[in-house]
Amino acid sequence: MNLDSLTEQSGEWLRASGPEADIVISCRIRLARNLSSFPFTNRASTHQKAEIEQYLKGRLEKIDFEPRLEYVNLAPLSALDRQLLVERQLISRELANSEGPRGVAFAGSEIISVMVNEEDHVRMQVIRSGFTLDEAWQDADRLDDKLEEKVPYAFNEELGYLTACPTNVGTGMRASVMLHLPALVLTKQIEKVFRALQKINLAVRGLYGEGSRASGDFYQISNQVTLGKSETTIINEIRDVVPNIINYERQARQALTRENHAQVLDRVRRAFGVLKNAAMMTSEETMDLLSSVRLGVNLGLIDDIDIFKVNELFIHTQPAHLQKLLGRQLDSEERNTERARFLRNRLREMDSLN
Amino acid sequence: MHKCERCASPATVHITEVLAEAKFEEHHVCETCYPKYMEDSQTKTGAAITSDAGAELEEALFGQQECPDCGIKFVDFRNSHRLGCSRDYQVFQNELLPLLENIHGETRHCGKTPRRYPQTKLAEAELTQLRQRLKRAVEREDYEEAARLRDQIKTVEDA
Numbered sequence: 185m186n187l188d189s190l191t192e193q194s195g196e197w198l199r200a201s202g203p204e205a206d207i208v209i210s211c212r213i214r215l216a217r218n219l220s221s222f223p224f225t226n227r228a229s230t231h232q233k234a235e236i237e238q239y240l241k242g243r244l245e246k247i248d249f250e251p252r253l254e255y256v257n258l259a260p261l262s263a264l265d266r267q268l269l270v271e272r273q274l275i276s277r278e279l280a281n282s283e284g285p286r287g288v289a290f291a292g293s294e295i296i297s298v299m300v301n302e303e304d305h306v307r308m309q310v311i312r313s314g315f316t317l318d319e320a321w322q323d324a325d326r327l328d329d330k331l332e333e334k335v336p337y338a339f340n341e342e343l344g345y346l347t348a349c350p351t352n353v354g355t356g357m358r359a360s361v362m363l364h365l366p367a368l369v370l371t372k373q374i375e376k377v378f379r380a381l382q383k384i385n386l387a388v389r390g391l392y393g394e395g396s397r398a399s400g401d402f403y404q405i406s407n408q409v410t411l412g413k414s415e416t417t418i419i420n421e422i423r424d425v426v427p428n429i430i431n432y433e434r435q436a437r438q439a440l441t442r443e444n445h446a447q448v449l450d451r452v453r454r455a456f457g458v459l460k461n462a463a464m465m466t467s468e469e470t471m472d473l474l475s476s477v478r479l480g481v482n483l484g485l486i487d488d489i490d491i492f493k494v495n496e497l498f499i500h501t502q503p504a505h506l507q508k509l510l511g512r513q514l515d516s517e518e519r520n521t522e523r524a525r526f527l528r529n530r531l532r533e534m535d536s537l538n
Numbered sequence: 539m540h541k542c543e544r545c546a547s548p549a550t551v552h553i554t555e556v557l558a559e560a561k562f563e564e565h566h567v568c569e570t571c572y573p574k575y576m577e578d579s580q581t582k583t584g585a586a587i588t589s590d591a592g593a594e595l596e597e598a599l600f601g602q603q604e605c606p607d608c609g610i611k612f613v614d615f616r617n618s619h620r621l622g623c624s625r626d627y628q629v630f631q632n633e634l635l636p637l638l639e640n641i642h643g644e645t646r647h648c649g650k651t652p653r654r655y656p657q658t659k660l661a662e663a664e665l666t667q668l669r670q671r672l673k674r675a676v677e678r679e680d681y682e683e684a685a686r687l688r689d690q691i692k693t694v695e696d697a
């Protein structure tokens with residue numbers, strides 16, 4: 185697979201094609217599985233990891249499953265290429281930075297990826313655009329069935345799928361929904377949402393941010409419990425609560441446009457103006473300004489910009505993407521200059537189409 | 539469930555901090571301590587995660603047993619938070635069960651099974667558990683929850 189060509193396209197899950205895509209960026213199902221005949225990855229020797237990889241690679245390439253998965257061996261890749269896969273959410277940061285034989289199989293659409301020798305031998309994930317938890321689960325379930333035909337999983341009746349960390353044992357499933365909640369952040373209601381979710385044992389995490397701060401106003405909601413509930417029950421619990429958050433965000437957006445129209449318009453236009461004109465731009469500032477632009481597009485305050493194009497900018501302005509586009513390593517100051525140049529060009533292109 | 543790391547109340551807020559260099563930290567606090575936690579976490583790094591008082595004693599008693607397959611001891615798990623192989627769930631069963639109860643509130647799987655396992659046994663396990671929850675919901679007069687559980691029971695029974 186030619187990784188360089190990835191920067192010219194985007195994963196399906198960014199397309200904003202699914203239901204409620206103005207607020208729900210994507211849904212993800214992740215399943216953790218292990219081979220019964222090997223120690224867990226952290227305890228496996230390099231030789232064993234190579235055996236695990238060979239074994240799984242062969243089966244992943246041969247399973248009767250559409251879309252076709254292509255295996256990428258991560259060990260010989262440069263740190264930059266691995267980082268690129270992290271930014272596209274095809275692999276975890278942990279897998280990128282670990283050592284030894286390991287890899288990822290994924291389909292060209294980037295909806296499905298299967299990590300090999302992560303914390304568990306197999307970590308498969310499905311990411312879909314919009315509020316599509318059920319569809320994502322169906323894909324993951326189907327892929328899991330196909331792989332299970334060829335691979336004996338570590339499983340016991342009492343505890344379910346056995347994982348390296350007891351926080352994943354049982355279903356081995358983490359279901360998550362990524363939400364863009366700028367209006368709840370602006371109106372300072374986001375903490376209320378946090379507290380309500382944590383009461384029902386769902387985890388909330390700011391995405392892309394350092395520490396507890398979420399840059400770009402992206403939040404990920406996921407289940408904490410994996411044992412003692414079926415996959416459907418876990419998914420239903422999340423699916424039941426997300427519409428409330430969507431409504432809450434919509435109400436906050438309406439209130440903003442009704443009561444603070446001038447301020448919101450000003451914020452959106454300033455963000456757009458800075459993105460189109462700045463000479464240097466950090467990653468964090470980019471996230472925050474793009475978040476305002478994204479809100480502006482969804483409120484109809486900026487005309488004729490495709491929300492998909494805005495989604496794409498969040499990914500394409502990240503460090504590895506910028507460096508791949510320019511074809512060379514950049515230090516952080518150069519990155520800020522190039523990021524600003526990239527944003528100016530892209531946004532002016534979009535603007536001139538109007 | 540977890541205890542709050544700042545006071546003794548049950549923790550209702552579970553936070554995964556994303557630190558620099560892709561390091562993660564788990565935190566568990568109660569609702570009362572949460573605002574203070576958020577305030578502190580703007581400036582701090584490396585807030586200590588408190589361990590149970592009994593941990594040391596427990597390690598002295600059980601920590602020396604070794605998995606015959608992968609060779610880890612329970613104290614290794616305590617330090618790394620990762621088990622060495624799937625057999626460890628049997629070898630360290632006594633130590634792990636209370637931990638699983640803490641994390642998940644349950645200790646029995648009732649989700650998907652690989653085809654080679656009989657589906658029926660698991661449906662039974664889930665039904666037993668759902669019925670217990672229904673009983674508790676009715677006892678505390680939470681009729682909304684009870685109705686929801688009844689629907690779930692029906693779905694499992696019909697499946």
Ligand SMILES: [Zn+2]
Nearest residue numbers: 542545568571
């Ligand atoms: Zn507390």
Ligand SMILES: [Zn+2]
Nearest residue numbers: 605608623626
């Ligand atoms: Zn072991």
